[in-house]
Amino acid sequence: MSGGSQYVVAAYAVIWFLVLAYVVVLGARTARVGRQVEAITRMLDRREGREGDDGGGGAD
Amino acid sequence: MPGERAALIWGVVATILVVVSTIGVFLVAPEDADQGVIQRIFYFHVAIAIASLVAFAVSCVAGILYLRTRSARWDDVGEASIRIGLLFSVLVVITGSIWAKASWGTWWVWTDPRLVTYLIVVLIYAAYFVLRSSAEDDRRMRYSAIYAIAGFASVPLSFYSVRVAESFVHPVVFTGSGANMPGSMLIWFVVSQAAMIALFIALLEVDLVGRRSERALRRLALRLENA
Numbered sequence: 001m002s003g004g005s006q007y008v009v010a011a012y013a014v015i016w017f018l019v020l021a022y023v024v025v026l027g028a029r030t031a032r033v034g035r036q037v038e039a040i041t042r043m044l045d046r047r048e049g050r051e052g053d054d055g056g057g058g059a060d
Numbered sequence: 061m062p063g064e065r066a067a068l069i070w071g072v073v074a075t076i077l078v079v080v081s082t083i084g085v086f087l088v089a090p091e092d093a094d095q096g097v098i099q100r101i102f103y104f105h106v107a108i109a110i111a112s113l114v115a116f117a118v119s120c121v122a123g124i125l126y127l128r129t130r131s132a133r134w135d136d137v138g139e140a141s142i143r144i145g146l147l148f149s150v151l152v153v154i155t156g157s158i159w160a161k162a163s164w165g166t167w168w169v170w171t172d173p174r175l176v177t178y179l180i181v182v183l184i185y186a187a188y189f190v191l192r193s194s195a196e197d198d199r200r201m202r203y204s205a206i207y208a209i210a211g212f213a214s215v216p217l218s219f220y221s222v223r224v225a226e227s228f229v230h231p232v233v234f235t236g237s238g239a240n241m242p243g244s245m246l247i248w249f250v251v252s253q254a255a256m257i258a259l260f261i262a263l264l265e266v267d268l269v270g271r272r273s274e275r276a277l278r279r280l281a282l283r284l285e286n287a
Binding site: 015 | 082096097098100104108144147158162259267274277280281
């Protein structure tokens, strides 16, 4: 590369790398929220299962 | 959800504009007769700088709206805007230093008012996060809003410094009489600027969707624990 094109490549590489890194961080947060949704869903399922068992026992 | 839809739409718009502007800057825009290929840094460097100032302006408006309404939504908008503005500012400083090395032979010029005042703006907004971490809940939101409004006073200082300074090395492209560049370059700068503004809005929308989801999840988890 000549005529300063390496500087242009470096500048644009920095821009896209940092923007991409920021998007990855946002994506990681979204994934964490997704995991929390799954945990709450599991908690709800367990609770509903327990309430179902209790209700069934009471009817007998 | 409308927030998710807006994030998706702005993400698509930003991606299209970024691709079009990159193609235009590298393949269509003419090479500058004076600086040659290194002038191509200008398109994104200046566009990101203006987008960062827009982000700080948004945080200032969000701060005013928070103080008037006390709605946490405006605190979210303010913090997310400053975070994105700070990311853009870091990009401006790095790309500016690379351009300075290529053009002036040095990474930084401490005697140039534009460079130094812009660095001061970056440091002022970096301190915003130190302030945020030092307070809790309503007090944190109130302090943050006041700081975002006060911090915005540094933006015109940076913008006008180069115009009132007697000696500087940083070029001024946009003056009161218009842009000092041919139309064939200006069109690609306008597209790059639109791309960076769209990128800011897209990142802001994605950030806000994430914050809303986290807040809703916390409320739900609390209700489940208490039930």
